Amino acid sequence: MFEDRDRDHTMMYRMKPEEEVAAREILSRVYRALKEKGYNPIDQLVGYLLSGDPVYITSHQNARSLIRKLERDELLEELVRSYLEKL
Secondary structure: OOOOHHHHOOOOOOOOOHHHHHHHHHHHHHHHHHHHHHOHHHHHHHHHHHHOOOOHOHHHHHHHHHOOOOHHHHHHHHHHHHHHHHH
């Protein structure tokens, strides 16, 4: 278990390159599934990211299960990284 002194440090986690690809691929697949079902993918993804409620994501093409494989902070990190890399 952790010792008390271990709790005094901030821990930083980085995704491995293959996890970055996975997050990007998952977002892409979920986006396509939402589009196919006629939803506004941006609105639905924002709703999910803000609330954590998976009902914002369709089960079409297994999108709901896919998006739940990642933590919301991982998804946000990928979105911010992708946006800033394009500036």
